Amino acid sequence: MTKADIFYKDIGDYLSREEKLKLVKEAESILNPTLEMTQIKPNEHGDWISMRNSKFDEFIPLAPEQKFDSKTQSFFVTQSLGTLTARDAWTYNFSKKELKENINKTIAYYNEQLALFTTGKIKKLKYDSTKGSWSGIWLKQLQQRENILENESGYRLALHRPFTKQNTYFSKELNDRTYRLFHFFPSREHKNIIICIAEKSLVAFSAFISNHISDYGFLKGGNGSTQCFPLYWYEKKDKVQGGLFEKAEDEYIRHDAISDFILEQAKTRYGPKVTKEDIFYYVYGILHSSDYRKTFVNDLKKMLPRLPLVEKVADFWAFSKAGRNLADIHLNYEEQGPPKEVLINGKPMPRTPFPASQLIVNKMAFPSKRQKDTIVYNSHLTISNIPAKAYEYIVNGKSAIEWVMERYTVTTHKESGIGNDPNDWAREHENPRYILDLLLAVITVSIKTVDIVEGLPRVEWK
Numbered sequence: 001m002t003k004a005d006i007f008y009k010d011i012g013d014y015l016s017r018e019e020k021l022k023l024v025k026e027a028e029s030i031l032n033p034t035l036e037m038t039q040i041k042p043n044e045h046g047d048w049i050s051m052r053n054s055k056f057d058e059f060i061p062l063a064p065e066q067k068f069d070s071k072t073q074s075f076f077v078t079q080s081l082g083t084l085t086a087r088d089a090w091t092y093n094f095s096k097k098e099l100k101e102n103i104n105k106t107i108a109y110y111n112e113q114l115a116l117f118t119t120g121k122i123k124k125l126k127y128d129s130t131k132g133s134w135s136g137i138w139l140k141q142l143q144q145r146e147n148i149l150e151n152e153s154g155y156r157l158a159l160h161r162p163f164t165k166q167n168t169y170f171s172k173e174l175n176d177r178t179y180r181l182f183h184f185f186p187s188r189e190h191k192n193i194i195i196c197i198a199e200k201s202l203v204a205f206s207a208f209i210s211n212h213i214s215d216y217g218f219l220k221g222g223n224g225s226t227q228c229f230p231l232y233w234y235e236k237k238d239k240v241q242g243g244l245f246e247k248a249e250d251e252y253i254r255h256d257a258i259s260d261f262i263l264e265q266a267k268t269r270y271g272p273k274v275t276k277e278d279i280f281y282y283v284y285g286i287l288h289s290s291d292y293r294k295t296f297v298n299d300l301k302k303m304l305p306r307l308p309l310v311e312k313v314a315d316f317w318a319f320s321k322a323g324r325n326l327a328d329i330h331l332n333y334e335e336q337g338p339p340k341e342v343l344i345n346g347k348p349m350p351r352t353p354f355p356a357s358q359l360i361v362n363k364m365a366f367p368s369k370r371q372k373d374t375i376v377y378n379s380h381l382t383i384s385n386i387p388a389k390a391y392e393y394i395v396n397g398k399s400a401i402e403w404v405m406e407r408y409t410v411t412t413h414k415e416s417g418i419g420n421d422p423n424d425w426a427r428e429h430e431n432p433r434y435i436l437d438l439l440l441a442v443i444t445v446s447i448k449t450v451d452i453v454e455g456l457p458r459v460e461w462k
Contacts, residue, residue, distance in 0.1 A: 055461065056299040059306035060262065062229060062283070067180065073261045075283060075307065078233050080180035082196065082226035083158075083170065084216040086135035089413035091174055092160050092215075095424035096167040099155070102418060103169050106132040107148045110141075118145055129415040137176045148173045156188055158213040162395045163333060163442055164407040165425075170213055177216070184230045185213050186252055193331070194228040195284055197305065203397030205300040207287040209327045219396045227304060230257045231280050262309075269309055270316045278320045283307060285323025288453050295461040308461075315457040322452050329448050338440035339447060343385045349440075354381070356432035360423050364405040364439070375405065377436065386443060393446035400446045404439050 063079045064072035085091045090106050093099035109131035116122040125142075127134060141148070151171060158168035170185075172178055184192050191211065198206045198219035206219050210228075218226040234252040258276035266274045266282075286292060286307055293300065310316055329336060338349055358380040365376050372391055374384040391399045398406070408422040426434040 056296050056303075056306055059308045060265075061304065061306050063227070063304050064259070068183075068233070070260065072259050074259060075262050075279070076229050076257050077255075077259050078180060078183070078257055079227055079229045080184060081177070082214045082216040082218050082228055083175050083179070083181055084177040085174065086137070086176035087133035087174065088160075088215075089416045089418045089420075090133060091169045092158065092166045093418075093420055093424075094166055094422045095420075096155065096428060098419070098424065099167045099169060103154075103174070104150060106174070107150055110138060110148055114142055114145070114147060117142060130417050133416070135176045137173070141173065146173075153187060156185070156213055158215065159210045159218060160215050161218060161407050162208055162403045163400060163438070164403065165212065168213065180233075181213055181228070183233045183235070184228065186234045186236070190234060190252065192234075193231045193280075193327070195230075195280075195287070196226050196228050197287065198396055199225050199227045199304055200302060201396065202301065204394060205287075205293050205297070205305075206394070206396045207284065208395055209284060209330045211331055229283070231277070233257050265309055266316070270313050274316075278317075281323035281327060282316060282320040283323065284327055285319035285321070285456065286310075288322070288326060288449075289319075289456050289459070290453060291456075291458060292461060310457070310459055312457075315459060318457045322456055326449060326452055329445050333441055333445045334438060336441040336444040336448070338437070339387070339390075339444050341385050341387065342383060342440060342443060345382055346384065354433070354436075359426070359432045359436055361408055361410070361435050363409045375401075375439070377439070381436070383439065387447060389450055390443045390446040393449045400442050400449075401439070404442050408435050408438070 061074040062076055064074045064077055066072070068078050070077060087106070090102050091099075093102065109128065113122075113125055117125065125134065132138075154169045154171040154174070156168050156170045157165055158170070160166045160168070169175075170178070170181075184194060193209060193211050194214065196208050196210055196214050196219055201220065208219060210218075214226060214228055216225055220226055232254050234254055236252055237250075256276050258279050262279055263274070263276055266279055287305060299306075310319065340348075342349075344350065358378070361378055364378075366372055367374050367376060373386045373388065374382060375386065376382050386401070390401060393400050395403060410419070410421045410423070412419045422435055426432055431437075
């Protein structure tokens with residue numbers, strides 16, 4: 001068999017279908033020399049294009065090969081995918097009241113179908129998208145004749161998308177996959193911090209920190225998913241002869257998720273004062289390095305991150321400190337004040353509060369695609385003089401500001417008819433200004449993040 005020679009033309013990213021076809025049409029033939037085709041051959045990884053960097057393999061993996069491996073030679077002893085509900089419309093809502101109504105409605109529907117199926121009154125399920133969403137976990141429970149009961153402890157807060165907290169119902173009956181997240185957040189009382197990364201994303205690599213349950217699609221693009229790396233993980237204790245624990249926290253043993261291996265490696269290199277928390281924030285800092293992301297852009301599209309322990313002691317502490325500072329503003333993003341230069345209706349932030357009726361949001365927008373220094377909040381309020389620098393902070397292919405604009409929109413799920421109104425969050429928290437303050441805070445977060453990232457050490461990765 002004659003071997004084929006394969007040629008490739010890189011036409012750049014983000015071209016539309018029409019733009020791609022125009023290039024082909026104008027060339028008329030792939031033999032046209034103006035196309036400047038390049039012959040390509042696969043490397044040892046099977047990459048034909050977007051070749052991985054061999055240096056990446058020399059670094060230490062973030063994730064262990066086996067879960068909860070105390071002897072692993074990776075940064076973390078465990079990690080988890082974000083929760084995959086297979087019914088987001090039912091299990092997430094800005095309104096806790098609406099969420100409870102939706103959960104009770106869909107549980108009643110499932111139990112009704114189970115009763116009819118069990119008694120032989122129906123041989124086929126009645127699929128009704130206005131009452132529930134069938135998935136693998138429901139079909140399995142149906143075969144096992146398992147009823148579903150509402151559990152008050154299932155109601156939690158979650159970070160559904162960047163800068164978007166919602167009420168959620170977190171349970172193994174209504175979440176198709178919870179993976180290992182119950183080991184990270186076993187109850188509402190258990191505190192934790194997780195570094196979320198976009199795995200195998202077709203958009204630029206991202207990392208974001210959270211102290212809430214995060215969704216499978218929290219940072220997701222292409223065929224990838226959201227991987228969560230915790231500061232701690234929890235193991236349930238065995239009850240002694242039916243004894244009871246006074247508090248939910250007492251039922252669990254808390255373990256460090258940073259490995260003993262990486263701690264000893266770091267202490268050897270940087271001194272005995274290094275802690276596992278220092279390493280956790282070192283990871284977050286280095287994952288924000290523009291140089292690291294650019295150098296290993298192709299590797300990060302295909303693999304989980306691998307990180308070095310940098311050579312210089314000063315660089316380690318600089319990354320750790322920067323990671324800690326980034327974590328502080330990203331975890332506490334709601335608490336950041338508005339930037340001084342940003343104007344509301346052409347004036348500095350007024351001291352007199354706006355009437356609640358003027359703060360309701362339906363859908364924020366830019367005046368035009370090219371004018372991003374201004375956001376039309378609603379028919380009453382316009383935010384202007386937004387620094388261009390604020391849009392440099394990108395999370396999962398989109399600026400942090402545009403995440404707020406997109407997610408804080410009134411929506412109705414087509415299949416179920418369920419509405420989700422971000423103004424409900426403001427009402428239920430008795431804070432009519434919540435969405436406006438959030439948008440202004442995220443502008444501040446963006447500027448601060450860019451400043452911190454620009455100050456990260458320059459490391460020779462190659």
